[in-house]
Amino acid sequence: VTDEFTAGRLEPGVIHTFAGGTLDRAAHLRSDGSRIAELLDSESTRFLPFRGLDPLIVAGSPPALGWLPRGDIEGLLEVELAALFVGFEDDAARFAIALPEQECDTPVADGSSFRGVREVAPLLRIPDASLVAMGRSLAAWNATHGHCAQCGSPASMIDAGHARRCTDDSCGAVQFPRTDPVVIMLIHRDGQCLLGRAIRAQRYPPGLHSCLAGYVEPGESIEEAVRRETWEEAGIRIGHVRYHSSQPWPFPSTLMIGCLAEALPGEARVDPAELESVRWFTREELQVAVERWDVDGVLRVPPPLTIAHQLVKAWLAEGSGSDWPRP
Amino acid sequence: VTDEFTAGRLEPGVIHTFAGGTLDRAAHLRSDGSRIAELLDSESTRFLPFRGLDPLIVAGSPPALGWLPRGDIEGLLEVELAALFVGFEDDAARFAIALPEQECDTPVADGSSFRGVREVAPLLRIPDASLVAMGRSLAAWNATHGHCAQCGSPASMIDAGHARRCTDDSCGAVQFPRTDPVVIMLIHRDGQCLLGRAIRAQRYPPGLHSCLAGYVEPGESIEEAVRRETWEEAGIRIGHVRYHSSQPWPFPSTLMIGCLAEALPGEARVDPAELESVRWFTREELQVAVERWDVDGVLRVPPPLTIAHQLVKAWLAEGSGSDWPRP
Numbered sequence: 001v002t003d004e005f006t007a008g009r010l011e012p013g014v015i016h017t018f019a020g021g022t023l024d025r026a027a028h029l030r031s032d033g034s035r036i037a038e039l040l041d042s043e044s045t046r047f048l049p050f051r052g053l054d055p056l057i058v059a060g061s062p063p064a065l066g067w068l069p070r071g072d073i074e075g076l077l078e079v080e081l082a083a084l085f086v087g088f089e090d091d092a093a094r095f096a097i098a099l100p101e102q103e104c105d106t107p108v109a110d111g112s113s114f115r116g117v118r119e120v121a122p123l124l125r126i127p128d129a130s131l132v133a134m135g136r137s138l139a140a141w142n143a144t145h146g147h148c149a150q151c152g153s154p155a156s157m158i159d160a161g162h163a164r165r166c167t168d169d170s171c172g173a174v175q176f177p178r179t180d181p182v183v184i185m186l187i188h189r190d191g192q193c194l195l196g197r198a199i200r201a202q203r204y205p206p207g208l209h210s211c212l213a214g215y216v217e218p219g220e221s222i223e224e225a226v227r228r229e230t231w232e233e234a235g236i237r238i239g240h241v242r243y244h245s246s247q248p249w250p251f252p253s254t255l256m257i258g259c260l261a262e263a264l265p266g267e268a269r270v271d272p273a274e275l276e277s278v279r280w281f282t283r284e285e286l287q288v289a290v291e292r293w294d295v296d297g298v299l300r301v302p303p304p305l306t307i308a309h310q311l312v313k314a315w316l317a318e319g320s321g322s323d324w325p326r327p
Numbered sequence: 328v329t330d331e332f333t334a335g336r337l338e339p340g341v342i343h344t345f346a347g348g349t350l351d352r353a354a355h356l357r358s359d360g361s362r363i364a365e366l367l368d369s370e371s372t373r374f375l376p377f378r379g380l381d382p383l384i385v386a387g388s389p390p391a392l393g394w395l396p397r398g399d400i401e402g403l404l405e406v407e408l409a410a411l412f413v414g415f416e417d418d419a420a421r422f423a424i425a426l427p428e429q430e431c432d433t434p435v436a437d438g439s440s441f442r443g444v445r446e447v448a449p450l451l452r453i454p455d456a457s458l459v460a461m462g463r464s465l466a467a468w469n470a471t472h473g474h475c476a477q478c479g480s481p482a483s484m485i486d487a488g489h490a491r492r493c494t495d496d497s498c499g500a501v502q503f504p505r506t507d508p509v510v511i512m513l514i515h516r517d518g519q520c521l522l523g524r525a526i527r528a529q530r531y532p533p534g535l536h537s538c539l540a541g542y543v544e545p546g547e548s549i550e551e552a553v554r555r556e557t558w559e560e561a562g563i564r565i566g567h568v569r570y571h572s573s574q575p576w577p578f579p580s581t582l583m584i585g586c587l588a589e590a591l592p593g594e595a596r597v598d599p600a601e602l603e604s605v606r607w608f609t610r611e612e613l614q615v616a617v618e619r620w621d622v623d624g625v626l627r628v629p630p631p632l633t634i635a636h637q638l639v640k641a642w643l644a645e646g647s648g649s650d651w652p653r654p
Contacts, residue, residue, distance in 0.1 A: 016548065019547065019550075019551060021547060021551065025544070025555060027555075027559060028559070028598070028600060130546055130547075131546070134545050134546025134547070135546075137545030137546060141545070144476060144500075145476045146479075147475065147477065147478060148474065148476075148479070149472045149473070149475075149476045149502070150472070150474065151474060152473075152475070155476075173471075175476070176507075176542070177544070177545055178505055178507075179542075179544070179545055180505075180506065181506055215506075216506055217461070217504070217506070218460065218464030218465055218504055218506055218575065218577065219345065219348060219457055219458070219461025219464060219577065220346065220348060220457075220461070220575055221572070221573045221574060222573040222582070223572075223573070224346060224348065232354060243570040246548045246550070247548060248545065248547055248548060250545065255508050255548075255549070271355070273355060
């Protein structure tokens, strides 16, 4: 997260981890088979292998992406490589290479290793984390959409990994990568915030609470999804909703839509199917939790990588008193 | 679109067609098979048939949704009915019924007919249009996802239409309804707006221009998608991006994310693969076009049903001078 304008993006304010890409996606080339074939063969093209969904990373400070030239990936594996065109950076074409998880004994160069995206993303340069997010989401989608949802026949990759077409000509349905919109909301009232602890929290650190969140459903706006989810999960009605910022989240591919949501009067109650607990926290508790996010406690918030963390920080930064300026 | 708070929703400002639902979706009941079975059998439950993706509508002013009791839908068709649970309204459980398009000679009651959603939505009450959007999107998703994308086996409906599970137990993958986030942007500079005419515009009325728009891709935020699409389609760089409002769009199921986007200096150029033309329009031209949206002309804007129309209106309403208040 930075307050600076990212090169070429001119985004004032918040840049979340996984946003802030500087890649030229060159989307018009995806369907140009002969140009893609040329780029795949070019000396200057670079390839980033993902094993399973973990990118190759070169140790360092910061760690770098393990870009390989054509010669190196041919030797890397004997299996068929799925090359996903992600665009151009520094005048070189870039592809993500999706390697099957089974092929995990592949030796890589000293100082390089396949690393989980959650663990490595906070260490990467902002544009590198964004590129990893795009590659991981594309690789995950291709890996789980080998068949046509319409008729069940095998579907083959087209558009350099940005679509898949049914191989049965009588069907021929084309599918595109899926990105699921999710609302995530900082719910506040009278200088306090409502955070919840998910029931899957057995594997969460003690004290971890986060913003409520949920998928946007068919037939509802962002603001309506915020209201429905808050009502379902915590029994609280929401008045004004204000969009704050958004974050691509590559697990496997959601668009996190961050909002500040003003709670109306009423007692919170937990939906036991979703949450272990839900609680109001004071500004002081949140201030401590944001500073000590990596320490267990009565309240622990998610790490800075997450939009939940950034929404709490944004709300704290807006100062006390009335919850925000009314239009 | 209304400035009033919708009952139970407290949404100030803009309510787009297809938003403004008043349904209690009762999502926790979807996976409760015995409760759903009870509701399907209940005297008080009401069913809204969709033929293909067109809802049954009862003529009137406004037209009403063609809700039928259990007895009537059993007689309606002999084929297997897919009942999609949408929630509760007026204390009655509500299901959408997806009828195959082929079964189109079904007689319906006098004064009732299956009508296209684009045509009928502007005539419906706000909550009815929202319910139709939810039902249409759910029906469309179920109709096109009969198979498991992972392994190709048949996938059967679960959770009363809100998920589908692979019937091959060794796979068992579960898929959920898909909602694709799309950015749509009112691009402005020096008191003018940039609108484009799509190349599919052969079937569009003469003069029709609209806001640029495109799918949010993996690994990008809303603001980045606005910048990339505007650059790809019109060769214009964008500075500040401001979220305005969002609209569910049931053709078949997108979430339209409306933004106001400030253009940086530079000449517009058309992407011939996407647009027939792109042009700056003055405030005066837009004012006329919004008032006479149903009349062909040099400039014609989309109908009030669309977020594109509402974004133009919102920008006009903000007044002239500097494009908007800076933070």
